[in-house]
Amino acid sequence: MNVIETKGLTKVYSSSFKKNKIQALVDFNLNVERGVIFGLLGPNGAGKTTLVKLLLGITFPTAGSATIIEKDISDYKIKEKVGYLPENHKYPSYLKGGEVLKFFGKLSGMNGVNLDKRIDELLELVKLSQWKKTKVKAYSKGMMQRLGLAQALINDPDLIFLDEPTDGVDPIGRKEIRDILIELKNRSKTIFLNSHLLSEVELITDRVGILNKGKLLREGTVKEFTEKKEEYKLVVDSTDTEPGNFAYTKQPDGSYLVKVADIAELNRIIDDFRSKGILLREIVPLKSTLEEMFISLINESERNNK
Ligand SMILES: Nc1ncnc2c1ncn2[C@@H]1O[C@H](COP(=O)(O)OP(=O)(O)OP(=O)(O)O)[C@@H](O)[C@H]1O
Numbered sequence: 550m551n552v553i554e555t556k557g558l559t560k561v562y563s564s565s566f567k568k569n570k571i572q573a574l575v576d577f578n579l580n581v582e583r584g585v586i587f588g589l590l591g592p593n594g595a596g597k598t599t600l601v602k603l604l605l606g607i608t609f610p611t612a613g614s615a616t617i618i619e620k621d622i623s624d625y626k627i628k629e630k631v632g633y634l635p636e637n638h639k640y641p642s643y644l645k646g647g648e649v650l651k652f653f654g655k656l657s658g659m660n661g662v663n664l665d666k667r668i669d670e671l672l673e674l675v676k677l678s679q680w681k682k683t684k685v686k687a688y689s690k691g692m693m694q695r696l697g698l699a700q701a702l703i704n705d706p707d708l709i710f711l712d713e714p715t716d717g718v719d720p721i722g723r724k725e726i727r728d729i730l731i732e733l734k735n736r737s738k739t740i741f742l743n744s745h746l747l748s749e750v751e752l753i754t755d756r757v758g759i760l761n762k763g764k765l766l767r768e769g770t771v772k773e774f775t776e777k778k779e780e781y782k783l784v785v786d787s788t789d790t791e792p793g794n795f796a797y798t799k800q801p802d803g804s805y806l807v808k809v810a811d812i813a814e815l816n817r818i819i820d821d822f823r824s825k826g827i828l829l830r831e832i833v834p835l836k837s838t839l840e841e842m843f844i845s846l847i848n849e850s851e852r853n854n855k
């Protein structure tokens with residue numbers, strides 16, 4: 550089941566002051582299946598927040614349509630099942646952590662003992678139990694993000710939108726947030742994450758999309774993004790014999806890097822090594838990081854736009 554489906558979703562911001570229109574999202578098509586962690590990556594101004602706001606009915610599409618949990622985004626009732634952590638969220642500084650959650654719980658139609666119980670569970674989950682009665686003005690950035698995450702989960706949503714959830718959070722706090730997200734996924738929740746912290750996205754997301762200037766450049770699994778299908782490292786036993794007739798780069802450690810068109814070519818190269826009596830110890834498919842992939846995709850799209 551697709552929990553998010555968009556068809557030709559487009560958003561153009563126009564202001565009466567400025568003549569120019571901003572194409573924040575252009576013909577955006579995406580399906581996200583239930584139970585996955587999806588990461589939307591893109592540079593500043595790519596349109597990530599705009600997409601989330603469209604899906605949540607905070608702003609309206611110029612063209613196209615979308616459904617969340619199989620209901621049209623104009624159906625406000627569906628929000629009962631949705632959680633949202635906005636980017637740069639701020640809570641009134643005079644409220645205590647527990648009071649913030651109570652306020653949002655009541656907005657979600659919860660009250661009484663059930664709400665009190667839920668608040669304590671969530672504070673426990675985000676490790677803020679001992680800060681329940683402290684005003685949020687004394688919270689650090691990391692604590693505010695964790696409180697925001699608790700807020701997004703107050704109504705036990707099936708679909709959770711998190712806009713830059715680990716922004717300003719230190720490495721230990723980020724690991725804690727990742728663990729919470731994995732735990733939510735194990736409970737069949739769907740998580741839609743906006744981020745520019747690529748190394749982090751790589752660790753937890755099932756699928757990623759790369760957005761630039763409102764356009765979805767590519768979508769797929771992290772593995773698809775990072776696997777260099779055509780490049781291999783061949784590790785051999787030390788030898789004075791050199792292999793033959795194909796392009797390779799010899800590494801300082803004595804291994805060979807080869808680029809091949811397909812698996813048949815790889816095997817021809819292996820035959821060549823073997824025919825010269827060179828013993829192969831390892832054949833390693835090479836990978837790039839998500840960050841390298843991201844930068845090359847964005848650069849390529851910038852070149853094509855010129
Ligand atoms: N309310 C608005 N009115 C006019 N333009 C807007 C509005 N909101 C966003 N934009 C513009 O739309 C484009 C996409 O913005 P958006 O906030 O969706 O990007 P983003 O990918 O979330 O960026 P960031 O990583 O900085 O959060 C930008 O050019 C932005 O200036």
Ligand SMILES: [Mg+2]
Nearest residue numbers: 597598599636
């Ligand atoms: Mg944003």
